[in-house]
Amino acid sequence: MTETQSHFIVRSGQPLRGITAVPGDKSISHRAVLFGMLAQGQTRVRNWLAAGDTEASLRAAQTLGIQIERHDRHTLTIHGGELHAPRQALDLVNAGTGIRLLAGIMAGQPFASVLDGSEQLRRRPMKRIIEPLSLMGARIESADGRAPLRVTPAPLNGIRYEMPVASAQVKSALLLAGLFAEGETTVVQPGPARDHTERMLGSMGVDLTLTENYVTVMPGETLHSLDLNVPGDFSSAAFLLVAGTIVPDSDITLTGVNLNLTRTGLLDALLMMGADLQVTETGVEGGEPVGEVRVRHAGLKGVEIGGDLVVRMIDEFPVLMVAALCAEGETIVRDAQELRVKETDRIAVMAGELRKFGAQITETSDGFRISGPQRLKGAVVDGHDDHRVAMSMAIAGLIAEGETIVQDSKCSGDSFPGFAQILAHLSADLVEAV
Ligand code: S3P
Secondary structure (H helix, E strand, O other): OOOOOOEEEEEOOOOOEEEEEOOEOHHHHHHHHHHHOOOEEEEEEEOOOOOHHHHHHHHHHHHOOOEEEEEEOOEEEEEEOOOOOOOOOEEOOOOHHHHHHHHHHHHOOOOOEEEEOOHHHHOOOOHHHHHHHHHOOOEEEOOOOOOOEEEEOOOOEOOEEEOOOOOHHHHHHHHHHHOOOEOOEEEEOOOOOOOHHHHHHHHOOOOEEEOOOEEEEOOOOOOEOOEEEOOEOHHHHHHHHHHHHHOOOOEEEEEEEEOOOOOOHHHHHHHHHOOEEEEEEEEEEOOEEEEEEEEEOOOOEOOEEOOHHHHHOHHHHHHHHHHHHHOEEEEEEOOOHHHHHOOOOHHHHHHHHHHOOOOOOEEEOOEEEEEEOOOOEOOEEEOOOOHHHHHHHHHHHOOOEOEEEEEOOHHHHHOOOOHHHHHHHOOOEEEEEO
16 A cells, blocks of 8 residues: 555446547656656657656656756656766666666666665566676676666676567667667567667667667667657556446547557457447657547457567556456456566456456466456455556446445556546546545
């Protein structure tokens, strides 16, 4: 539980209707701050996501001596340039993206730093970045492969690294360290991990070679500053897309959503399940395709999900579980063992909490099986300090009989501040109370 004990109170029965935008993309907002601080000159960012995770990256940049002007909560000017040795540990709180990307940057600096975070972040695996960064020559001490990480200066050399798992965080840490290395760095990826780092570094003038399977970065380029409008976060839109699909009579339109194909696997999964989705690309923001998605209620059928599609929707499985409970027939998810090392073990935690609604879920080592449709009964459930778990529970509450209380709703603000207000704006019977 986070200190202030806020909770969602949710009741079923109201269709969701209306138009809304979703907050800025979390992955891109982290990168805007962390890459902007390395650039020469002023990087201007609009629609920046002011959320728990991204604010932690912003504070880390400030601790490294970077001046950041806040014109309002979502509009920043980052005065990039030389980084200074931090006088205290960089505290990334719950932000896995923040700590892993910063580790790559810190490995290339001429000063020592300590990267740390919450108890939750201290439980997450860091060997996946420590090992390849060490192959580049980085000196990183850890608590047996976990944070806190102590990074001391060492010369880096470029490497060719085949990632054992398709991880954008690992890929990004290595590409960022590669900017400070001798020679080129190549990261080979076993699947389509999100490519925001490549897009943003490319638009900042970094010399990158991109193929479907690998990325190569050349060191030594000066990063040019950016003028960036952050698109809406598809992973936040995902909760509303599932809600609009499963709540009878719903019809909602989401605007300004990032439609980068490395992120939109849930659209493919929902379409295979029979969802009623209309996707219209409207333009490009910050080097990413954006558009509108209209979703109307539809009956769903079970689906099998594995392979590359898992990578393209890795953050969406908690809410997909809720959709699967509404689908006719069996939904089987494989190849999703990465879910076990997210903010929580999302297979075990989601299955455990959904059982409180009366759901039956079979956990497997790399996924789950759900037979539906199942009737859910309102319950008192817990968010486990995992934003996507808390919000998925709230969506389950929209179709459960009676009232649902989601304890520990505050963590939803790690990625989606205003979640309850947006749902209420769409007429859902959902409030956040303290
Ligand atoms: C992210 C990458 C993904 C994702 C996380 C954000 C990023 O993690 O789950 O929410 O911004 O690079 P992995 O790279 O560990 O798969």
